[in-house]
Amino acid sequence: MFSPWVEAEAERHQKLGHVPVSVLRQRYDWRFVADPDEPVELEDTDPKDQPVLAAAVEAGAHFVVTGNVKDFGEQDLARLGIVAVHPGLFLTHHITAETYREVLEAVGASRGREPRDPLSIHEQEISVHLPSLFETHRDLFGSAVPDTTHEPPAVEVRGNRCVRCFGALIDGRGSVVVLCPACSGGAIHRA
Numbered sequence: 314m315f316s317p318w319v320e321a322e323a324e325r326h327q328k329l330g331h332v333p334v335s336v337l338r339q340r341y342d343w344r345f346v347a348d349p350d351e352p353v354e355l356e357d358t359d360p361k362d363q364p365v366l367a368a369a370v371e372a373g374a375h376f377v378v379t380g381n382v383k384d385f386g387e388q389d390l391a392r393l394g395i396v397a398v399h400p401g402l403f404l405t406h407h408i409t410a411e412t413y414r415e416v417l418e419a420v421g422a423s424r425g426r427e428p429r430d431p432l433s434i435h436e437q438e439i440s441v442h443l444p445s446l447f448e449t450h451r452d453l454f455g456s457a458v459p460d461t462t463h464e465p466p467a468v469e470v471r472g473n474r475c476v477r478c479f480g481a482l483i484d485g486r487g488s489v490v491v492l493c494p495a496c497s498g499g500a501i502h503r504a
């Protein structure tokens with residue numbers, strides 16, 4: 314899902330040297346979702362994130378992948394049937410170890426600066442920005458030492474659906490349960 318407002322916000326948060334979101338949109342032919350005529354009513358989502366959630370509803374999206382899960386309201390997400398999830402946790406359940414290895418090797422090979430080897434990228438960057446993904450594949454490249462100067466996100470997931478298959482959760486609740494029984498072979502409760 315995408316909307317002009319979300320694009321502008323995303324670009325505002327981009328760092329120097331990143332490919333602007335509007336360029337990616339044109340390159341990959343992402344379509345804008347029309348801003349809704351009658352915006353969905355939201356109650357406990359932070360006002361600055363309400364346009365994001367409204368665009369997700371308009372697009373029929375199941376997931377909002379965001380570094381800022383805590384600002385998406387539990388009630389709004391449950392009522393709309395949308396899961397807000399941190400990219401690290403989302404990728405943990407949507408890519409394999411093999412894909413993860415391939416991506417880090419490709420990133421390292423295409424870079425002109427350090428870190429370039431997969432273990433260092435894993436330790437210095439993934440552990441900071443995508444901590445769940447780091448933990449899941451912790452020793453994939455050998456014994457890894459995470460960057461501990463950064464706090465992991467306070468809330469990684471909200472919503473009442475499975476992060477992997479979007480199926481119903483065993484007790485209909487999110488926040489502590491991430492996967493449905495079929496995906497977890499029993500409920501997985503997060504520490």
Ligand SMILES: [Zn+2]
Binds near residue numbers: 478494495
């Ligand atoms: Zn599932």
